[in-house]
Amino acid sequence: MRRFFLIAVPYAWLLALFLIPFIIVFKISLSDLALSIPPYSPTAKDGIWAMFAAFDLENFTFLASDDLYWKAYLSSLKIALISTVLAVLVGYPMAYGMARAPEEWRPTLMMLVILPFWTSFLIRVYAWVGILSNEGLLNQFLLWLGIIDTPLTIMNTTTAVYIGIVYTYLPFMILPIYAALDRLDESLIEAAEDLGCSRLKAFWLVTIPLSRNGIIAGCFLVFIPALGEFVIPSLLGGSGTLMIGKVLFEEFFNNRDWPVASAVAVILLLILIVPIVLFQRNQQRQAEVES
């Protein structure tokens, strides 16, 4: 009985906060736009049978016919993928440095990685506007150094979006890699060197494979939220950056087309299910090896 309650609580949580909202969104995606409150029809007020009879996949066929949507999906995938790779390239050396740092330094370094979470995410992204804009800190600094004559245009480009995403999600990359490297037994590296590896070779043949699970976990933790990201592209990316999160927002709030917005959300979720399942499997396999 106790076991049942232990399982029941998280499942009730999932049911209330994930499954029910999803069903509602899915239901709206099958409806049509209407000038009413709520702005779609049919609703349960029309009678359950009438409602079910009026459902159709019109919104989904619309998504397929207008190339804006699949371009937005593709562009989101591309941006999320490149951001993830960049986050690995930036995050791995940081995690490695942390794991190799003297024992007494590690809590401080860990704190520095986590510290940004203490400030609102929105404020931090806004701060990047101040840094990256034409009159921003970065351009002023580079002009002062004399490296450039005219300000660089970074704001409202995809570059700014990459910077924003990598900056925001970097801790999610660093922490799992750090956890994997921290567990790594130093004598394994020594054994590899003893058996004829140079330092670099030992890193490649031992350190990298043994931190692979950390890298994979970090990649998913960056890729999954980056794919649906809306705040960063709309604040830093300007009108030129096409991302599905932004499209979703515009459909919902600017066009007030709830059914199409819901259809966009359902497709996004379906796309995300693949990496989420892969992520879960990776975590599970890691737990099995360690037990």
Place this chain on the structure above:
Amino acid sequence: MSQPVFAPWDDPNEKPLIRFENVTKRFGDFVAIDDLSLSIYESEFFALLGPSGCGKTTMMRMLAGFENPSAGKIELAGKNIAGIPPNKRAVNMMFQSYALFPHLSVWENIAFGLKRGDMSKADIAARVEEMLKLTRLTKFAKRKPHQISGGQRQRVALARSLAKAPKLLLLDEPLGALDKKLRQDTQFELMDIQESTGTTFVIVTHDQEEAMTVASRVAVMDEGQIIQVATPGGIYEAPNSVYVADFIGDVNIISGTVKPAGENMYHLDWVANEAPLLAASERPFSDGQEAHLAIRPEKIAISTEKPTEMKNAVQGTVLDIAYLGNLSTYHVQLAGGQVIKAQTANTRRLSRRTITWEDKVWISWSATAGVLLER
């Protein structure tokens, strides 16, 4: 037909494989190895024995190339090896934690070192098979390290470090993680493998029994220095100091002052109101010099009647009896208060034992049973 005795250390023409020459290693202010010189010969099974923190692991890490001496030099086959990185040395190491690569199978672990050279694939496979056979692991080749037992892991580590046929194999507490029974079996296995491959083994251990069992010579270390280097028999029967005598096995130490009593014979005055003890010693002592007589418990006889033929006989009371099955150790308190351990083999059944607690007994030993030591 007798086999020639393996004792290259006694042959002045023999060139040592490894030579430590006045090696000192400091870590900051801490002196881990203190002006140490030592020669190890080819095909030896050499044990570095000492308590933790005595510098034995540092010696091994200097041989492997993970540490460099602060002063002095280390030669391997006549060449100074200071500054040569571990991957360029014909030395392999078996780590205390085994350090098996968890992401690789047993086969791949053993092949790891071979793949770093320019061996052909077929040669690598043949060599790995050979090592698997040698360590009886053929059945487990495809398993990952976490899927095999501790004893098997130990053998994988051994096979991996032997695969490259190193000139010198270093073993850092190789059997520390095994339980006692397995450890004893593995000791003999190690000796067999050492003998059949002819590789020079240097083993680091804090377990004196292990060192005595496997090694051709043992170096007893303390605080960065070597106290004595000798064969296991030499270390046990002729320790050069109380430290060594006490570190290896059980020993009784009786301290006093010596008086010469004939050629290579000395009297030891050890307590008032008792006859001096007679001890033979090759090492000369001067009249009135302070000395310590070290006698192993098994060299002391215990009896209820005063023995007549023994040179040394002292009366005491049985304080304790430690029954070990095959042996019994009697703790006998002498009149002066000192407790002496005497050990006898239990050749009779327990019920027929004649000596029990609180009995007055005689303990006795011959003049040559003990060793007279200066310090």
